Amino acid sequence: MSTMNVENLRKAFGETEILRGISLDVRDEEFIALVGPSGCGKSTLLRLIAGLDEATSGRIAIDGQDVTRLPPKQRDVAMVFQNYALYPHLTVRANMGFSLKLRGAAKAEIEDKVAGAAAILGLDALLDRYPGQLSGGQRQRVATGRAIVRDPKLFLFDEPLSNLDAKLRVQMRTEIKALHQRLRSTMIYVTHDQIEAMTLADRIVVMQAGRIEQEGAPLDLYDRPANAFVAGFLGSPPMNFIKGRLQDGAVVTRDGTRLPAPGTRVADDGKTLLWGARPESIVPGADGLRGTVEVVEPTGPDTQLLVRLAGEPLIVLLRTRAAVRPGEEISLHVAAGDIHLFNADDGSRLDTGV
Amino acid sequence: MTASPHALMLRYGLLSVLAFIVVCPLAWLALASLRPQAEIFQPISEFGWNTFIPSVLTLDNYRTLWEGDFPLAVKNSTIVALTTVVFGVTVNALAGFAFAAFDFRGKNLLFLLVIASFMMPFEAIVLPLYVMIRAFGWTNSYQALIVPEIANGMVIFLFRQFFASIPRDFYEAARVDGASWLYIFVRIAAPLSWPTVATSSLMLFLAQWDSFFWPIVAASAPDYAVIQVAIARNINFEQNDWGGLFASTNLAILLGTIPFLLMQRFYVRSLISSGIK
Incomplete structure (x- = not known):
């Protein structure tokens, strides 16, 4: 059970800066998801915390102790790798007991801990198999088990589910969440999948180009994204953006369509803005924005529409089985509180005060 | 088809x-x-x-061989070849691992030298090598035959290629678990490298079994004659013992295939079981 602090951490490979000053405090028992597009530096940050790479500058502390220059084995962290890194010539039992044996633990203790972890993960029957004889989901569980037996201060996960198929990924996601609730350990989880981040984490850290864009509880980030990047990254399907100029309390698009802009005092008239609305907050309503339905995609519980509005494509997610057909005109409405406004130049959020 | x-x-x-x-x-x-x-x-x-x-x-030709110096030559060659295999595999595997797993200054230049070392004909270095061996006082000894053959650029290259093909995650997972590099080499990298060990052992063994030029330069005394030297000595100024020549050649070929047959078992098995992915 422990905390982790990162202060102004930088990492450069030659001329290329991967991390440009990261500061992050992880509380005891917290589940943190580092999320961002590939190349944003999230995996590098995890590797620095593990001690696999050395920071160019800055400070990493685990439980208050400065570990910035310590080798991995003195940090007491366990890491689950994307490719699981199970040694093919060792059985599941030997793979899971590897770190304990290395530490010189007694045979009985190793047996005991491996059996304990195997029971938690449902691996009892597989202990004498080799990794090559396991399915993807089982291998993932063994990799997690190898981390559990160590009872480390910190669990690090590097995209642990990205090699699984979609169905298994959802199942393993639930298992990892249950595991965290059971072990109550501090976990840092890297993923590029925003759904994984949303569902698993107590707190999400969104990264881009070596910087933290925003951190906070999943739903806070979803409801009040600090900038257009976070707004577009979290949520599937993603938020719709339409560019326009602010004029008399509305965002006027290129073709003259007036999109409602709550909180008229957000900026001076004439300023170029990004108008944003999430697909599920756009609903059919009389006297609203008029668009043309181009594509209708029923998924069972929902219907996803592609609507052409003000010359821009707009994704609308209806929680009903809508009886609309391609080519029809549709009138749409967005509640004032569901409209997001961003600066067009730097993407920062404009507080509408609604 | x-x-x-x-x-x-x-x-x-x-x-x-x-x-x-x-x-x-x-x-x-x-x-x-x-x-x-x-x-x-x-x-x-x-x-x-x-x-x-x-x-x-x-079987007269074989009987004559048996009674002469040939058994000593077989023994010498066996000692020299097996020792070279044991030390050669260890040293070259460690070197290959270093090239594959570590980043260090001058790594590319060093590796280029390793490659150059097996592109270069051995004859080019015989003279300086002989001068060195003589300075050590090693002429006419097993060291003279074994030590220069231990480091082998081709074998280092083979091991480097193999170790570089092991996912880096394996090494990193072990490091996070607290393993030293030597432990990683002994417990993870080496056990996976059976195909390369088998190939390299054969290469090193055959190189020594077939070597003629260096042994005759560095250890020409009858006590240290190796098998190829013994074969050649059937033909000299006084006599041409063709029967002895053919019989000893046959034995050299037959004995030389034994390690291959032994290794073949490992070779095939390791190819099957090394499924890393």
Whole structure:
């Protein structure tokens, strides 16, 4: 059970800066998801915390102790790798007991801990198999088990589910969440999948180009994204953006369509803005924005529409089985509180005060 | 794939001729060693069955070998070759691992030198090597035959290629778990490298088993004669012992295939079980 602090951490490979000053405090028992597009530096940050790479500058502390220059084995962290890194010539039992044996633990203790972890993960029957004889989901569980037996201060996960198929990924996601609730350990989880981040984490850290864009509880980030990047990254399907100029309390698009802009005092008239609305907050309503339905995609519980509005494509997610057909005109409405406004130049959020 | 009977016949016919051409000299060699000295070259002038089938079979040539210096040469070659394999595999595997797993200053230049070392003909370094060996006082000793052959650029290259193909995650997972690099090498990298160990062992063994030039330069004393040197000594100014030459050549070939047959088992098994992915 422990905390982790990162202060102004930088990492450069030659001329290329991967991390440009990261500061992050992880509380005891917290589940943190580092999320961002590939190349944003999230995996590098995890590797620095593990001690696999050395920071160019800055400070990493685990439980208050400065570990910035310590080798991995003195940090007491366990890491689950994307490719699981199970040694093919060792059985599941030997793979899971590897770190304990290395530490010189007694045979009985190793047996005991491996059996304990195997029971938690449902691996009892597989202990004498080799990794090559396991399915993807089982291998993932063994990799997690190898981390559990160590009872480390910190669990690090590097995209642990990205090699699984979609169905298994959802199942393993639930298992990892249950595991965290059971072990109550501090976990840092890297993923590029925003759904994984949303569902698993107590707190999400969104990264881009070596910087933290925003951190906070999943739903806070979803409801009040600090900038257009976070707004577009979290949520599937993603938020719709339409560019326009602010004029008399509305965002006027290129073709003259007036999109409602709550909180008229957000900026001076004439300023170029990004108008944003999430697909599920756009609903059919009389006297609203008029668009043309181009594509209708029923998924069972929902219907996803592609609507052409003000010359821009707009994704609308209806929680009903809508009886609309391609080519029809549709009138749409967005509640004032569901409209997001961003600066067009730097993407920062404009507080509408609604 | 199907082929017409005629095409098949043609194919097998051509292959049979080719096989005959390849096997013929070896078969002749094997049979010649079983002939009495006087008969060895006699049938060549009158080509016929007698060219291949000896009229009298005798083990005299082998008996003479057994009573002479040849057993000592076999022993010398075996000691030299096996020691080279043991040290060579260890040293070259460690070097290959270092090239694959570590980033250090001058790594590329060093690796280029390793590659250059096996591109270069051995004859080019015989003289400086001999001067060095003599300065150490190693002439006419096992060290002189073994030590220069331990480091082998080709084997380092093979190991580097293999270790570089192991996912880095393996090394990193072990490091996070607290393993030292030597532990990672011994417990993870080396056990996975059986195919390369088998190939390298064979290469090192055969290089020593077949070596002639360096042994005759560095250890020409009869006590340290290796197998190829012993074979060559059948022909000298006083006499041409063709029977001895053929018999010793045959034995060298037969003994040389033993490690291959032993290794083949590992070779095949490791290819099957090394499924890393």
